[in-house]
Amino acid sequence: MIDFTAAEIAQITGGELAANPHLSPSSVVTDSREASPGALYVAKAGEHADGHDFIAAAFSGGAVLTLAEREVLDPDGLPYPSVIVQDAVLAMGALASAVVERIRQERAARGEDFSVIGITGSAGKTTTKDLLAGILGAQGATIAPQGSYNGEIGVPLTVFSADAGTRYLVIEMGATGVGHIRYLCDMVRPDTGVVLCVGTAHAGEFGGVENIALAKGEMAEAIPADGRVILNTDDARVAAMSSRATAPVWGFSADGDPQAAFRAEDLTLDDDGQPVFTLVFPDGSAHPIASRLIGLHHVNNLLAAAAAAYAVGVGPEAIAHSLSEQKAASRWRMERTERPDGITVINDAYNANPESMRAALKTLAQLGRQRRTWAVLGAMLELGDESIREHTAIGTQVVRLNIDQLLVVGKEARALYISAINEGSWGSEALFAADLDEAEEILGEHLQAGDLVLFKSSRNVGLRHLGDRIALRGQAAPAESASPSTQEKTFGGEEKGQL
Incomplete structure (x- = not known):
């Protein structure tokens, strides 16, 4: 994690400092059980419990500072070292934004590249994220979400794992309504954005599928003119997002759309239900892919990961090799x-x-x-x-x-x-x-x-x-991937209604 002093954290979040200003937390947690020496514990009122009730436990585990919405006293009647803010979740977002900016500045000063890739869509986000992280991890230091951390809490937690040595930061973005993708994009400022699909899940919560398209299209709008927008041209609602982009757009297609920059040709399934196809790149090169994922629906995820990796400078040969080697990295996906x-x-x-x-x-x-x-x-x-x-x-x-x-x-x-x-x-x-x-x-x-x-x-x-x-x-049952603490509303892929 990028080091910030308690005084800097208070300034970034607009909070009131009640701690030694020179304290410098080494990690950020939202679950007191994960607190280790040097941690910043974020306390917030949640759906199932109030994180403020666990501040004492966090400090017992080694936390040195809490980002909280009210003052809490220790057994001696003294306040725990704190930065008091109006909204702990928004404060997390502000701190994450500062982390990304600091990484950009430090890497630019050393003449080193730094890429932030945002991925959204009604389905396939986590698989695409896993595939892309697999490709990029072989090229340089890569940070990607655990499981499906993809919302207002999960995205900052992912960012806090990055530091000035990070070359690629992969961010999965979910939404529960219009404006949420914009909020996350404002937080991390991706230079490459991927939109996978617009589905009907959560249509009731969003107020209709067109609102889902409106929300997902915020990714296309957020990418700067010198970045790259990557869209699924097999989904008409996603393809239409090209009109909302100021950055150049690449399309990808599992249906062999000849206008798509990335497309699957000669697509079949092997006897184990795994896609086999030829991946065509914008430079005209074509490379065989024999995926180890199950199901034709993963082809668009494979293409999207390929396009994002290509956008940040990875060559076609390395991309094709990685896609043919990777298995499912997250649980309960085929x-x-x-x-x-x-x-x-x-x-x-x-x-x-x-x-x-x-x-x-x-x-x-x-x-x-x-x-x-x-x-x-x-x-x-x-x-x-x-x-x-x-x-x-x-x-x-x-x-x-x-x-x-x-x-x-x-x-x-x-x-x-x-x-x-x-x-x-x-x-x-x-x-x-x-x-x-x-x-x-x-x-x-x-x-x-x-x-x-x-x-x-x-x-x-x-x-x-x-x-x-x-x-x-x-x-023996496999270990379950990270699940949310009862101290929280839930976060990442567990976030209620995240799409």
């Missing part, structure tokens, strides 16, 4: 497990919207031509007034893709179950479970050797954990 009894589990239940649900089901159908297929599906949350219609459409698709067995979990997804029965006149092929425990009992009773099982739902349904239990019966 995560495949082969059980000893011959059952294959694909756990894609980190998140779900109508677009990603359809993509996952198509992949299941493609992989399961010689096997019995199971679609274990939960609700797609935050669809607003479109929820029943969208779940009904997915139920219809399950039947039309000839998926052998459907298990719908939870009352929020019941329209999907009813739709499948009505479409296919199904009997025992469609099953309904009220909760995860009942679903686990059904699967334990009915799964057979050779079955291929897909788990897919929105994150808060919790289906990913059922997928883990089914996949790893008799084996």
Whole structure:
């Protein structure tokens, strides 16, 4: 982390200093349990608990300063060393902005390059971020988010991991409404911006899909004229964002759009459902890609990562080599497990919207031509007034893709179950479970050797954990990626409604 004294932190955040002005924190945490010697602990009121209640614990863990919204007294009746601000989250953003600016200045003084790449979209952000970080990590010091830290708390936490030795800073950006991407872009000032897609998830919260497009397009507007905007030309709403950009625009296309600067040609899936294609670059060169990710829907993520890496100076050969070597780096994204009894589990239940649900089901159908297929599906949350219609459409698709067995979990997804029965006149092929425990009992009773099982739902349904239990019966469960503290509203990929 870039060093700032307590006095500088107070000046940057507009806060009131109640500490030794020369204190210089060495890290920033929002969870008191993560506090280590020298930490700055950010205390804020959250959805589940008040971070101010954990200031004492943070100092016990080694924190030397807190960024807080009110004064808290220690056991001796003295205030903990603090910078008191009106809004701790906004103060975090101001401090993160100062960190980015300091890195730029220090690297420029040494004649060294520094690139900030912003990635947004309704789906695929984390996979694209992981792929891009994999490419750039081989070229120079790279900082990218843990998991899916992509909001007003997650982005600053990512920034605080950077220092003057950082060559590439990759930022994933989510939104819960219009103006949020603009806020994050103002914070980190990306010079390369990627927009992946505009989906219908959270349409109710945003007030319609056009507002989602309006929000995502803030990325295109934020990139300076000497930067680069990278847009998915297969998505008409994203392609239209070129009119909002002042920077040069590159398009990418999995559908082979001949006008796209980056495109996939001769696209197929291998026997394991992994994309194989030729990647065409703006310089006219073409390089074979044999991805280790599962599903055709990852092709746009691969292309977007390639375009962003190329924009910051990485050569086509290095990009193609990296894309063919990388596996999924984050959990519950088409995560495949082969059980000893011959059952294959694909756990894609980190998140779900109508677009990603359809993509996952198509992949299941493609992989399961010689096997019995199971679609274990939960609700797609935050669809607003479109929820029943969208779940009904997915139920219809399950039947039309000839998926052998459907298990719908939870009352929020019941329209999907009813739709499948009505479409296919199904009997025992469609099953309904009220909760995860009942679903686990059904699967334990009915799964057979050779079955291929897909788990897919929105994150808060919790289906990913059922997928883990089914996949790893008799084996040690994998470590779960970082989860939010109860001290916080939640952050990063856990942020409520982040899209």
